[in-house]
Amino acid sequence: MPVDVAAHITGTVWKIQVKVGDHVEEEQSVVILESMKMEMPVESPSAGRVASITVSEGQAVEEGEVLLTLE
Numbered sequence: 001m002p003v004d005v006a007a008h009i010t011g012t013v014w015k016i017q018v019k020v021g022d023h024v025e026e027e028q029s030v031v032i033l034e035s036m037k038m039e040m041p042v043e044s045p046s047a048g049r050v051a052s053i054t055v056s057e058g059q060a061v062e063e064g065e066v067l068l069t070l071e
Contacts, residue, residue, distance in 0.1 A: 003046055003070045007061045011035030016057055022050045031067050042067060
């Protein structure tokens with residue numbers, strides 16, 4: 001069952017720390033967002049494999065926007 005990982009703040013994608021096919025653990029940092037010159041890690045809500053990444057580094061994102069999907 002796919003799990004979407006969403007941005008918890010409005011900001012810019014500073015760094016994507018995983019790639020499609022990577023296995024991630026629960027609470028592993030997968031993306032770092034930058035907002036007001038602060039870096040905020042986005043953590044995986046569960047363990048799984050990265051199925052898709054829907055953003056790119058430097059992209060502006062809104063709170064709640066899907067960053068990647070795990071399966």
